[in-house]
Amino acid sequence: MENSTLKLAKDIQDWLIKHRREFHKHPEPSFEEVWTSKTISDELERLGLEVQHIGKTGLVGILRGKSEGKTIGLRADIDALSVTEDTGYSFASQNKGYMHGCGHDAHITMLLGAAKLLSEMKDKLNGTVKFLFQPGEEVASGAKAMIEGGALKNPDVDYIFGMHIWSDVPVGQVVIQPGPFMASADIWDLTIKGKSSHGSSPWQGVDAITCSAAVIQGVQTLVSRVNDVRNPIVMNIGTIEGGERFNVTPGSVKMSGMNRSFSKYSRENMPKWLEEMIENVCKGYRCDYDFKYDFTCAATINEEKATGMLKSAVSKIIGEDNIKQVSMIMGSEDFSEYLEKIPGALMLLGCRNEAKDCCYSQHSNHYKLDEDALPIGVASYVQVALDYLK
Template sequence: MISLKENAYKIEGKLVEIRRHLHMNPELSFKEFKTGKYVSKYLNELGITVVQEIGKTGVLGILEGVKEGKVVALRGDMDGLPIIERNEVPYKSKNQNMHACGHDVHTTCLLGAAILLSSIKDSLPGTVKFIFQPAEEINEGALAMIEDGVLENPKVDAIYGLHNSPNISVGNVGVKCGPLMSAVDTIKIKIYGESGHGAVPHKARDAIVAASAVVQSLQTIVSRKISAFETAVVSIGTIHGGQANNVISDYVEMTGTVRTYNAEVRKSIPKIMGRIIKDICSALDTEGKLEYEFTLPAVINDEYITRIGKKAVAKISGKESIVIPDLSGGGEDFALYQEKVPGCFYFLGVRNESKGIVNEWHHPKFDIDEKALPIGAGILAQSALEFLTD
């Protein structure tokens, strides 16, 4: 079996150059026009077939080996965030946006994987599809690419991807079978009452009092309705109601998020939540309505695909580099691909305390240790090779 470790480190300088170019020129979701052109140009120069404007602003690269065989996809996201960067570095963003979640890293690693795999095309037993995805930050890019057929023609058998982790030291890689990142659901609660003077609340129906009771009771879903051996989070993030200090409010609107890992637990929560809202509001002479959106499923790594992935990681960065990451409450639309084909998602360590690289995603001083770039590129490429030859 070919190991791509040596070649991955040989292109480290090139990867740094790519990453810094992308970092200085971030673009927002579904506006990755220049990024897409940059990626397409690079793929064309490697002799990889390019499909543009898939999933609106996404790019697909297709590398066919000399032999027919299985098809594996590698995915990296491209979009930045509307954050003004506060790092004083030579590669600081040139506009009002920032790669504060490290999608420049993911795009770079995927381009690096394309460089590595195109160099062994003559011995590649199958096909690799490189998915450069837009709009992960707004949870719409993966769905757009899937609807445009990115997993078809040829049909994908497995998929690998990665996300940088500022909580894992550079040189280490988080690999875990089963749940990795939570499902993300969005809730909106509307409570209707009847206005009145604040001095005579008994002649009104107070939506604020009902909303307060609802917020408190929703917390019992996790403590009393979900098994202690399962994990869930219910959080109310906004609450709006009332027009004046001496007027009983007739309407309150709240929004929040629900995070789960188990599909059955996720499925049960809307019913439980709806009953709590309805009964509490009824007891307080108000009416409550719940709007529940299943936004993203959980990222759940397939056992077989992850086992192959561990072999790939061991060949690139050593068995000792593999760590079992904590569950993340963050969401990732990579999960939508995993609903269609088995997949594995890695956490690439980018933390380096000695260099002050410790900030979390979406922080204006987020940065990465660039020593992670050849590791990420190597792992993606080696994962594809291991799967195709297994």
């Protein structure tokens, strides 16, 4: 027999699809989600929820049950990627250069769907539900901004649940598991300073590009020869910019990267390892340098008891056989910042369906999702809230 919560969610699937496609057409960059935030706020007010605005674009909807009690937080992220869409959708991005290529349009929609259903069930709730609509997940700093803005306070959130739609998992399945789940994400910037000269006489200058090549090789040596490989890390160089002209020996190179880890030891030591290598390489190539490192967001570690409660709730929706586990994911999610403060858990919601061409990776400009996942996500949000506040 189909779960009653899932049936209610399926009954509003047309409403969900309409909203998801509207959000998909209007992607906005991190902390600039003005239209998105206004649209969410208007919908929450139509549902009769209290709305708290945090910063420029963050917001929290508050639904109070029939009596006082515990408070559960349900979170969705709302920002888009700086990617030019190539899906062929009739509802493709109308904001050139930006795309909902990571499923945040679905996250917004599913949390609004949960608010819609739970607002009709508030007499069954002994406590409060807070719906957190968070900006800036793609730059890994939105959760911190929400926390600093008081999203977890007044009333204080006791437990938080989030989900991320995931293209590697078939629609109808989810991933729920305790412990280390997704890696930390820390950003660094490096400027290597040499001295420019005519390209025909590089000995009259100091070649910053040659030095940068040695630094690039040194970064990967740290991964394989300095770090304990039993604690996996990723040290990625994402940008490099140097030189002004083909016949000039460049005097400056800029690069930036992101480091990922599950281990507290590795995370704390990566900037030390990195700067020590940079300092010695630059000295060998007669260069100076500027190095900046930002501990951006921690690893996502699902709390065991909260994860068990989440699994119990979602198993009522799709059955325990459809709840899977995967290897730890080196990608990052700043949902981790909430888990640093209060118990909770993050799950992955499957949206893959090759028959519908929904088989591209997160952040692909071809990214598509099977909209049959939407009611499952809504029902999961609703069921965990009902179980927690019963």
